[in-house]
Amino acid sequence: MSSWNAQLARLFLEQRKALEAFVARRTGNRQVAADLTQEAFLRLARLPGGERIDNLRAFLFTVAGNLVRDHQRQAMRREQVEVELPEHEPACDQPDGLARLATEQEERLLHEAIMALPDVRRRIFLLYHVDGLAYREIAEREGVTARSVEYHLRQALVDCRAFLRGRLAGGPNP
CATH class of the missing domain: 1.10.12 (Lyase 2-enoyl-coa Hydratase; Chain  A, domain 2)
Structure with missing residues (x-):
């Protein structure tokens, strides 16, 4: 050997x-x-x-x-896709008025879920998912550790999912 x-x-x-x-x-x-x-x-x-x-x-x-970081990024991407994509795609390329309304309502709900996040968590979520920044870059901007960024991103998905479940189950409307 x-x-x-x-x-x-x-x-x-x-x-x-x-x-x-x-x-x-x-x-x-x-x-x-x-x-x-x-x-x-x-x-x-x-x-x-x-x-x-x-x-x-x-x-x-x-x-x-x-x-581990790669695995967690992939898991968050899968969860994001599950939250963002509607369960049923429209039957045709040109959605009718009802399908368009449903899509607008889904987008509004997602926006409300993100806006309901605590300020730091929302900023971290948007920096990662919208601006495409890496954990390290976000940590430097926010003055936190990369591990804290990881925690906030994971918790943001949990919070958004709970918000959406509450709303879809007939929770309060603002």
């Missing part, structure tokens, strides 16, 4: 459980944590053996952190 493979095997035995726990804390899902941990080790194993990495453990945890 080459020294690179031996290093990887030793790192796997020593760090797998710690890395999986690290990922599980960030995702809240043990199965996702197991999958992302495996992917982190695979990405490390795919590196050419000749590359010099001073601290393999730190590098591995950085790779895992990046995978």
Whole structure:
């Protein structure tokens, strides 16, 4: 076994459980944590053996952190699409008056849900989803950490979903 493979095997035995726990804390899902941990080790194993990495453990945890962020971005995009897209598309390209009215009402509800968010959360949500800024850029603008940005984005989706459910269930109209 080459020294690179031996290093990887030793790192796997020593760090797998710690890395999986690290990922599980960030995702809240043990199965996702197991999958992302495996992917982190695979990405490390795919590196050419000749590359010099001073601290393999730190590098591995950085790779895992990046995978978690990618996973969470994808999850938020899926949730955003679920919230934004109507369940039933119109049968034709030219929606009739009723379909147009329904679309306008959906857009109004989404706008109200976003406007009901607390100020900081709404700004972070709009900077990410409308302006397309990265977590780090938003964190610098808002004077918070990137982790706080991640929390606010996740919570904004939860808040918007709860707002929409309340309205669709016959909650109060402003």
